[in-house]
Amino acid sequence: MLFLEISRVIKFAVQSFFRNIWLSVVTVFIIVLSLVSISILLTSNILTQHVLSVLEEKTEVYIDLTKEATTEQAQVLVSELNKLPAIKEALFITPEQTLENFKKRHQDDPLIIESLDSLEENPFTGSIKIKTHDISDFPVILNELSKKDYSRFLEIEDKEFTDAKLLITKITEYSKKIQNAWTIISSIFVIISILVVYNTIQINIYTQREEIGIMKLVGASNSFVRSPFLIVGMVYSLIAVVILVIISYPLLVVLQPYVDSFFQEYSLNLVEAFAENFIKVIGTELLIATIITVSSSYLATRKYLHV
Amino acid sequence: MIKLKGISKFYKPNIYALKDINLDIAPGEFISIVGQSGTGKTTLIRLVIAEEKPTEGQIVIGGWDITGIQTREIPFLRRQIGVVFQDFKLLKKKTVFENVAFALESCGTPKNKIINIIPQVLKIVGLEEKIDRYPTQLSGGEQQRVVIARSLVHKPRLLVADEPTGNLDSINTKEIIDLLKRINELGTTVVLVTHNREVVNNLRKRVITLDNGQIIGDQSKGRYLL
Numbered sequence: 261m262l263f264l265e266i267s268r269v270i271k272f273a274v275q276s277f278f279r280n281i282w283l284s285v286v287t288v289f290i291i292v293l294s295l296v297s298i299s300i301l302l303t304s305n306i307l308t309q310h311v312l313s314v315l316e317e318k319t320e321v322y323i324d325l326t327k328e329a330t331t332e333q334a335q336v337l338v339s340e341l342n343k344l345p346a347i348k349e350a351l352f353i354t355p356e357q358t359l360e361n362f363k364k365r366h367q368d369d370p371l372i373i374e375s376l377d378s379l380e381e382n383p384f385t386g387s388i389k390i391k392t393h394d395i396s397d398f399p400v401i402l403n404e405l406s407k408k409d410y411s412r413f414l415e416i417e418d419k420e421f422t423d424a425k426l427l428i429t430k431i432t433e434y435s436k437k438i439q440n441a442w443t444i445i446s447s448i449f450v451i452i453s454i455l456v457v458y459n460t461i462q463i464n465i466y467t468q469r470e471e472i473g474i475m476k477l478v479g480a481s482n483s484f485v486r487s488p489f490l491i492v493g494m495v496y497s498l499i500a501v502v503i504l505v506i507i508s509y510p511l512l513v514v515l516q517p518y519v520d521s522f523f524q525e526y527s528l529n530l531v532e533a534f535a536e537n538f539i540k541v542i543g544t545e546l547l548i549a550t551i552i553t554v555s556s557s558y559l560a561t562r563k564y565l566h567v
Numbered sequence: 568m569i570k571l572k573g574i575s576k577f578y579k580p581n582i583y584a585l586k587d588i589n590l591d592i593a594p595g596e597f598i599s600i601v602g603q604s605g606t607g608k609t610t611l612i613r614l615v616i617a618e619e620k621p622t623e624g625q626i627v628i629g630g631w632d633i634t635g636i637q638t639r640e641i642p643f644l645r646r647q648i649g650v651v652f653q654d655f656k657l658l659k660k661k662t663v664f665e666n667v668a669f670a671l672e673s674c675g676t677p678k679n680k681i682i683n684i685i686p687q688v689l690k691i692v693g694l695e696e697k698i699d700r701y702p703t704q705l706s707g708g709e710q711q712r713v714v715i716a717r718s719l720v721h722k723p724r725l726l727v728a729d730e731p732t733g734n735l736d737s738i739n740t741k742e743i744i745d746l747l748k749r750i751n752e753l754g755t756t757v758v759l760v761t762h763n764r765e766v767v768n769n770l771r772k773r774v775i776t777l778d779n780g781q782i783i784g785d786q787s788k789g790r791y792l793l
Contacts, residue, residue, distance in 0.1 A: 261588060264677060265675045268672055268673075343648075348721070354781060420780060470656065471658060471669070473656060474656055474658070474669060474673070474717075475644075475669075475673040476641075476645070477616075477650050477656070478645060478670035478673055478675055478717065478718075478720070478721070479641075479642040479643065479644075479645035479647075479673075479674055479721065480642060480673035481639075481640060481642045481647035481674075481675075482639055482641075482642065484673060484674075484675070485673075490768065556578065566708075
């Protein structure tokens, strides 16, 4: 019985969809625009999160050891630091490694290399490389290290951390601005979609006023009268999401070079990311589209069906 | 079958459509409600099928007090009342069969039942031969008979016909009235709203006369008074 009613409701919904086919096409197009706009917002959010996480992953602070710190003391310090929950990894870098790294970094600057070679002994002390789980933990860790007994072995200078922090803050601010702008654009599209769906359903109701009148007259249940219009709303969402999926892949392929050139080493493979998060992304889009269409359909049926 | 106790209906600011209507219609009765245009006949019908609610008074249909009926309960009431209007309210793109089937489909009737019921009701109204015709291929009287067939699919205990012959010539009018009489003889209570003097006078059944929203006459074998 329930299956029978569902199949009839779907039949009426499909009739309603095709009876005003061009109106349905326009409605679906507007919903697609909203979804594209929301997708851009989501993509920008994913990109920012990706860049920030790569940046945080790459951010490491080198804390120089004082001259009086021996290798044994440094290693004890490293094992102590590794026990701190905020620290992801602490690594002892010997003076020799530090010198080598320094030379590598400045291999294109003969003056620095010559100056170094002219020195009789290694000017570098050892250092400890620290990576954290979260970049915002750095000040806390540095503060902690300054207080402890072993602070006399460390030359704490937080310039490196400050630079990284500044970059992250800048990116965050920039992406927030972009996201705010897209939130406004998406909201406008969502509002337009709600209005368009509402009016489409109103016109559908008007077109089918004879059938509706008869249904009510012969005792069709209120849900039977209302449901086809809610289902039409869902059909709009479903078609819009399918179109979005179809256009997403070529759109992402076209966008990829621009994203690569903008984000460079921090770039993200959009198609891959889309494929990895397919269910999540499509689920979110479908949910948003369904909320838009079903709520507007519901409001329209409440106002115009009187059931 | 129908009990109306002190029914009044007024529209803002202060227009009375019906004033203190008291009416008792027994099961199996054939009753005509007559009166000039704008006397409240259609309002009375709209109250009976819960299309509107009374401002004052109580309406009981088949023992069910529908005065404060909930929106969700209205479909159950409508399945017990067959309704026929002056404008045929047929779907032009559907055949006779499909038009009648639509009423059953809308109420969740299974297909095999629909196939059984439709020939029966079409036989009652004499349209079993025209099952595949479209409304535009039928005369006015035949179209109204399809509407009557549709109103019978739920085997209603009450049939309300609001000016069913308003758009018909005298021959078709007679056919429709004869059909209503036949349905009444099968046990269905019939409430006929009309301002057709000839119809009422020929019926020789109970007549309620309305004027200015009030009952001014109730005769058991009445004639058109106005």
